[in-house]
Each structure stands twice: as structure tokens, then as C-alpha cells.
Amino acid sequence: MTTLVLIEAEGAAIKKASLSAVAAARAFGAVDVLLIGAHGAQEAARIEGVTRVLHADSTPHLAESIAALIADRASDYDHIVSAATAYGKNVLPRVAGLLDVQPITEVVEIIDANTFVRPIYAGSALSTVRSRDAIKVLTVRNANFDAASLSDAAPAPVEAISAAVEVPDAEYVGIELTHSDRPELESARVVISGGRGLKDAANFKLLEPVADKLGAAIGASRAAVDAGFAPNEMQVGQTGKIVAPELYIAVGLSGAIQHLAGMKDSRVIVAVNMDPEAPIFSVADYGLVGDLFEVLPQLKAELGA
Amino acid sequence: MKIVVPVKRVVDYNIKPRVKADNSGVDTQGVKMSMNPFDEIAVEEAVRLREKGAASEIVVVTIGVAEAQPVLRTAMAMGADRGILVQTDADLEPLAVAKLLKVIIDRENPGLVVMGKQAIDDDMNATGQILAARLNWPQGTFASSVAVEDGRITVVREADGGLETVRLALPAVVTTDLRLNEPRYATMPNIMKAKKKPLETIAADTLGVDIAPRLEVVSVVEPPVRQAGIKVSSVAELVGKLRDEAKVI
Ligand SMILES: Cc1cc2nc3c(=O)[nH]c(=O)nc-3n(C[C@H](O)[C@H](O)[C@H](O)COP(=O)(O)OP(=O)(O)OC[C@H]3O[C@@H](n4cnc5c(N)ncnc54)[C@H](O)[C@@H]3O)c2cc1C
């Protein structure tokens, strides 16, 4: 039983979400990883539990090309896995389509090689499904799996591969990265998120000094993103990013079910809201009813001590 | 250019779904149903492309029970020209939906398919990618803006670290993200007009597609409820608790 895990690099480093996907896949047995792009192969070889690194350095970061490459080699594997990042969610269902398989997305728990748990209805229910497909294609939520560690003991062999398959005509134009010196939302130990209650983009910056003190990533509700307070990749929730940090601080957001879907597995939740009835308080370990415009400066001062 | 827009009828996003007592699924009996919010965005985008002159006809397709017809009427009231109901009482997975859609698309021969990125009931986020694979078309998923020119479509996509741009040959499949547009409301006159637009019903079992489920649902349960904690009365108390009790800072 061998599993192929599609991993992602950021510079020379492998993304933490991918390390979690590898750790999850080890439940099935041996793991090969597939890395697209020029960088990261050395670190990929150091991921604990990886047998082989397949490195396609000239394949573009396009779902059409990557899915074709994977489908071409799929007969060597009984599971094909990636993290449920935007990258993985773009590619893996396409692989499943090519293989005539029903993908299983956003897996939060692996029961056995065929049986998986995934949330439905924005996390209002947990569905356990058993796959009848010969090859299982899954994306896994990194928040639910520890990351595999890196080790220098015995680096896995790296095998260069390239695509020999025809793909539909698509062109990668580029990516406009939102630059941030803060930790990545999905792997940060602390996340502080703001909602519509912050009123405007200038006020949204009030979260920054507090985030600085805590080494936190900054997240946002959809309302805050829609209103232009924060860029879309900061959105936490059903249709944004799923986070489960040690500490999640929700400021001026009501706690709509679609938002809770993205953060309710955090270990400790703090809510700051002036409406004592706000639903966010029903999941908060520590709730503070008050005006965020008073609370945030105080919080910054209190943490500074 | 013709645009096909697949739309799904789902439990309205304002409704808190309840798990059935026998843990076989979510109870949808007597629950308010609506068009999947991402599909409203897809319909809106198709209508805007037609308003810009990039499209000539919009066909909306839904696969499901007879009661799904109203979502087609809603889409037609927003501006779609005609509707197709592929009727079945079966619970369908994205793979089966994509296969049925492919039959319709092969027949309709559109230049573009615009659909939601995710149905808010199964939260699969898979049908568009599967469909693109089976059509052997390029895909622009999680679109936050699109532009059609010279037989290609430029799609700005919501990627992990920012906005990514791809340029795809047509025909292509595009899936919508929330920021693509804000769907219009159907006006009363347009709702009336939509009642007269053509709506074709096709029985799914006449299309020669294997739609048997690949996943067996073992159980559907409520997630463990998180207990609400305590209210603190000051920032100082909060920070104290986080330090000494929760030990997270
Ligand atoms: C298909 C779909 C998908 C969605 N996906 C997501 C998603 O992924 N993520 C997401 O977040 N949402 C999502 N939503 C939207 C969600 O339903 C809510 O509309 C949204 O989360 C509300 O954002 P908010 O809490 O910031 O705003 P509001 O609900 O308006 O809450 C603002 C809060 O701020 C408080 N407040 C105001 N002023 C102050 C002050 N001075 N001090 C303290 N508190 C104050 C108010 O009491 C209120 O509770 C989705 C919706 C749909 C239909």
C-alpha cells in the first residue's frame, strides 16, 4: 500500500499544511511525495516517513498539468492525498475526475484505509463515509493532523519526473502575493480576527499591535473582507481558511455559523463583543462584553507589561 | 457564446440543519430550501457577461428532485434564458452530478460553464473540477474576477497566499468565489417573465450515466458541542486568565 501526497513548497521550505498531510497519509503505509516547481526537493527528502520524492520541477502550477501528471502515475497508488489548501482543493478533485473516483474532501479524521470523517453543512454535522473506489483521493484538513517532522537521518531519494501528457490549454499568468511578516494563518499558534465591528480599514489596523505582542496571525470575518478591511486570504470560515490555533481571539465579530466553521476547534477562544447575546460567546472560553475600541488599546497595554 | 450555469437547491444558509435521529443524514423535511449562494453568484456573472456582450444565451441546469424547479425559475428571473431540470430522487455525489452535467453540456455545446465553487450542504468543492476533467477543459476555480476576450478567459483566483491569474482557452469551466460579484435580486416583473421562459425536464435515468454512489454514508452525527466558558469583567482579568489558567500566553 503506497500513498502519493501532493506537497507544496514555499521557497525552499515545505508548507506546514503539507507536512500534516504526510503525517495523515502515514496511517495508510508507505508515502511518496510529489513536489511541483523548482524549490523544496531537499527539504521534501527530509520529511520523516517519506520513501521517495517525485520532483516535477518544470511542471507549471496549473491544475490541468498537475492532475494529468498524477493521474498518469495513479496506478502505483491506492491513496492520493493533499492538504485541503486552495492548491490541493483545486487539483485533487480534478485528479478524481480523471480517474473516475469520488473525491473525499476536507477529511478531519481517518478511521481506516477506506473510512473517513468530514464535516458537512458548515460543520453542523460530521459525516463518516466509506469509499468503494479502488483509489481513494482525499484532501485533509491540516488543523486536525500533527505535522510530520523533518529529519537528516536518511534523506529519501529524489526522482525527477516530467509530464508526457497532453493537457488542455491553460496559461499561468502569475500571482500577486499579499506580503506579510506575520505567521501564516493556518499554522499560527495565536490568531486574532476582526469583524464588521471594527468599522473600517483604518480601525482594522488596531489589531496589529496586539498581534505583534502575541506573535499572532490576523484573520477576518467575511463581512470584514467584503467591506475591504482585510484581503480575502485572511477570511476564516466555511469558505475561507480553517484554523485551530492554541488561542483564537475574536474581536467585533458576531460568530455566524459560517465563521465558527473555521475556528471552533481552536484550543482556547476569546471573544470581545459589545453585544452580550452575540453567538460567538456560546463557543468562547473567555468572553469580554465591551467596546473593542476601548478593549484593544487596554489589551495592548496589558500585554506590554 | 452560450453559457451553461449548473445550480443546486440546498438548505437555506440561514437555517441551522438538524441531524436525523437515526444518524443517516441531515433532516431536510419541511426546511426552507434556496439556491446555493455560490450558484447565485454564478448566475449573476453569466448575466453580466451577457450584458457586456460576451455571451448570447444562458442555460441553467439543476439536477435533483421535481421540487428543484423553483431554483431554475429564480435563476431565470435573474436573467437566465431557459432552464433544464435533470430529474432524479437519488442522492447524488459530485462525480455523478458531473457526469450528468457532461451529457447536457455535450448536447448544449456552450463556450463556458460557470458554477459555484462549493455547495453549502455537502461542502465538497469538487463538482467543477471533476466536470472540467471529464470534459478535458481547462478550469478557473475560486474566481474573484473574470474577463472574456479573444476566445480566452482570464480568471483571477483566490489562492492561498494572494490572487493568482490564469488565462484559459474556451470552452472552460469557472467556479465562483464569494467576491466575484453581488447577485441582484429578482424583481417582480422579472419573476413574472421567468414563469414563461422554457423549462425542460429530463429524467436522469434516460441519460445512460452510472450514478451509483461511491461513498457509503456510515453515519452523520452532531459534532461535540463546545461549552461556553466564562465572562470576564476586565482586560486585566482576561490577560490574567490567559496567562495563569489557560497558559496560552
Ligand atoms: C455561503 C456563505 C459562506 C460564508 N462564509 C463565511 C466564512 O467563510 N467566514 C465568515 O466569517 N463568514 C462567512 N459568511 C458570512 C456569515 O454568514 C456572516 O455574515 C459574517 O460572518 C458576519 O461577519 P461579522 O461577524 O464580522 O459581522 P456582524 O455579524 O455584523 O457582526 C459584527 C459584530 O461586531 C459587534 N460590534 C460592533 N461594534 C462593536 C464594538 N465597538 N465593540 C465590540 N463589538 C462590536 C456587534 O455586536 C456584532 O456582533 C458566509 C455566508 C454565506 C452565505
Ligand SMILES: Nc1ncnc2c1ncn2[C@@H]1O[C@H](COP(=O)(O)O)[C@@H](O)[C@H]1O
Ligand atoms: N445537483 C446539482 N445540480 C446542479 N449543479 C450542481 C449540483 N450539485 C453541485 N452542483 C454544482 O457544483 C457546485 C459545487 O458543488 P460541490 O462540489 O457539491 O460542492 C455547485 O455550486 C453547483 O454549481
